[in-house]
Amino acid sequence: xxxxxxxxxxxxxxxxxxxxxxxxxxxxxxxxxxxxxxxxxxxxxxxxxxxxxxxxxxxxxxxxxxxxxxxxxxxxxxxxxxxxxxxxxxxxxxxxxxxxxxxxxxxxxxxxxxxxxxxxxxxxxxxxxxxxxxxxxxxxxxxxxxxxxxxxxxxxxxxxxxxxxxxxxxxxxxxxxxxxxxxxxxxxxxxxxxxxxxxxxxxxxxxxxxxxxxxxxxxxxxxxxxxxxxxxxxxxxxxxxxxxxxx
Amino acid sequence: xxxxxxxxxxxxxxxxxxxxxxxxxxxxxxxxxxxxxxxxxxxxxxxxxxxxxxxxxxxxxxxxxxxxxxxxxxxxxxxxxxxxxxxxxxxxxxxxxxxxxxxxxxxxxxxxxxxxxxxxxxxxxxxxxxxxxxxxxxxxxxxxxxxxxxxxxxxxxxxxxxxxxxxxxxxxxxxxxxxxxxxxxxxxxxxxxxxxxxxxxxxxxxxxxxxxxxxxxxxxxxxxxxxxxxxxxxxxxxxxxxxxxxxxxxxxxxxxxxxxxxxxxxxxxxxxxxx
Numbered sequence: 001x002x003x004x005x006x007x008x009x010x011x012x013x014x015x016x017x018x019x020x021x022x023x024x025x026x027x028x029x030x031x032x033x034x035x036x037x038x039x040x041x042x043x044x045x046x047x048x049x050x051x052x053x054x055x056x057x058x059x060x061x062x063x064x065x066x067x068x069x070x071x072x073x074x075x076x077x078x079x080x081x082x083x084x085x086x087x088x089x090x091x092x093x094x095x096x097x098x099x100x101x102x103x104x105x106x107x108x109x110x111x112x113x114x115x116x117x118x119x120x121x122x123x124x125x126x127x128x129x130x131x132x133x134x135x136x137x138x139x140x141x142x143x144x145x146x147x148x149x150x151x152x153x154x155x156x157x158x159x160x161x162x163x164x165x166x167x168x169x170x171x172x173x174x175x176x177x178x179x180x181x182x183x184x185x186x187x188x189x190x191x192x193x194x195x196x197x198x199x200x201x202x203x204x205x206x207x208x209x210x211x212x213x214x215x216x217x218x219x220x221x222x223x224x225x226x227x228x229x230x231x232x233x234x235x236x237x238x239x240x241x242x243x244x245x246x247x
Numbered sequence: 248x249x250x251x252x253x254x255x256x257x258x259x260x261x262x263x264x265x266x267x268x269x270x271x272x273x274x275x276x277x278x279x280x281x282x283x284x285x286x287x288x289x290x291x292x293x294x295x296x297x298x299x300x301x302x303x304x305x306x307x308x309x310x311x312x313x314x315x316x317x318x319x320x321x322x323x324x325x326x327x328x329x330x331x332x333x334x335x336x337x338x339x340x341x342x343x344x345x346x347x348x349x350x351x352x353x354x355x356x357x358x359x360x361x362x363x364x365x366x367x368x369x370x371x372x373x374x375x376x377x378x379x380x381x382x383x384x385x386x387x388x389x390x391x392x393x394x395x396x397x398x399x400x401x402x403x404x405x406x407x408x409x410x411x412x413x414x415x416x417x418x419x420x421x422x423x424x425x426x427x428x429x430x431x432x433x434x435x436x437x438x439x440x441x442x443x444x445x446x447x448x449x450x451x452x453x454x455x456x457x458x459x460x461x462x463x464x465x466x467x468x469x470x471x472x473x474x475x476x477x478x479x480x481x482x483x484x485x486x487x488x489x490x491x492x493x494x495x496x497x498x499x500x501x502x503x504x505x506x507x508x509x510x511x512x513x514x515x516x517x518x519x520x521x522x
Contacts, residue, residue: 093355100352107488184483194490198470200483201367209480209500217493 038148299415329376
């Protein structure tokens with residue numbers, strides 16, 4: 001990827017006014033789809049993604065069922081109106097791959113052996129895409145799974161870091177993704193210290209790789225706090241209410 | 248929809264136990280060390296009708312890659328670059344578990360990860376493959392067919408693409424009176440770097456290089472890292488339903504640089520000998 005214009009100004013501000021270590025604004029709302037067993041809506045910068053979880057439930061088709069564990073199924077899909085030019089609603093190869101890596105990012109967090117012969121379906125619908133939609137999708141999906149009451153080892157938090165103007169920055173946005181130098185999405189389970197998704201496209205030296213990876217992990221930790229807050233909000237009310245009750 | 252059903256081969260309990268016992272002693276069932284790769288064999292220019300071809304054997308995994316260069320319109324947003332299209336197919340010849348039909352998600356991932364390594368490293372200098380900017384460019388197809396599977400198709404396929412490109416002779420197209428003409432001459436493909444993909448898997452707490460199909464059936468997680476000739480990272484893909492600790496990732500990244508250099512030298516040696 002060759003870069004044509006400068007994406008960081010002299011004050012170190014990025015195209016959307018952020019500094020190198022700043023996350024876009026993240027907002028997660030839990031329980032937004034009434035019919036689902038668990039759901040979440042995430043706004044991650046301009047990303048708007050709704051995730052619905054159904055299950056554990058009976059597996060259809062039946063032959064897919066596993067005798068010793070639950071089948072996890074995942075669909076990442078972009079709405080036709082989510083992008084600049086209309087996206088064909090049929091699943092693209094990109095979406096097939098993202099569905100796969102997303103499922104593999106979530107699976108280590110789930111105690112699938114607790115639900116033999118059943119299936120858990122995770123539907124991730126990108127209503128508006130703004131770069132980093134797979135990370136936002138994983139983040140929301142993990143909250144939706146928790147909301148569905150699925151037994152979990154940890155939450156999965158995801159965030160990307162990358163290279164822009166030869167500098168390592170946190171949480172790449174759409175412009176930086178398209179015009180910048182490298183993009184590295186990471187999903188991480190903070191308590192178990194396990195990386196469950198790691199991808200890279202673009203060139204990074206050894207030093208840049210280490211910096212980028214560490215920065216993405218830091219980002220995941222920030223996202224983790226937002227996830228916890230969102231779940232607390234739904235099940236225990238807001239923090240202030242909690243404090244009032246304690247008094 | 249992507250599902251967590253396992254489509255790989257089934258390894259018997261006793262065999263699996265034996266594998267774990269071996270691994271705990273730092274050994275593997277086929278006698279390799281944990282970080283040892285299988286022998287790499289490359290045969291070049293096996294398809295005379297292609298503009299470049301290679302047959303790569305990595306242990307018993309076998310892949311054929313063939314290049315066809317044509318002309319066409321550039322991709323949207325990449326008006327001043329030639330088009331590179333890399334595909335991969337696991338043929339029904341490859342194992343008793345492959346059925347003909349549309350590619351499954353594993354095959355789509357294979358093609359996309361191999362493509363990512365070649366594309367992001369900018370191995371092929373696409374800016375040199377333009378005839379009329381914005382209108383007519385070279386379209387280079389690299390199609391890969393997996394003939395036999397025994398694990399680590401990601402690396403085997405990637406090496407096949409790289410070998411085919413290294414030994415390719417592209418036709419020279421020219422514009423004459425607004426039409427594309429094949430001059431009948433041949434040129435070396437404009438190459439800038441040699442990307443090398445290195446895959447490792449985790450079984451329990453042990454990291455193994457270049458897994459066989461049997462080892463892949465027992466793996467917890469997989470990581471594929473591609474480096475370029477400057478030993479910089481160009482592409483990474485973690486795969487399978489397990490994770491790595493941060494230390495394991497950093498170690499795998501370092502190993503990919505060291506091993507990458509060795510494999511790169513080997514690829515150069517093998518492609519030079521034949522050319």
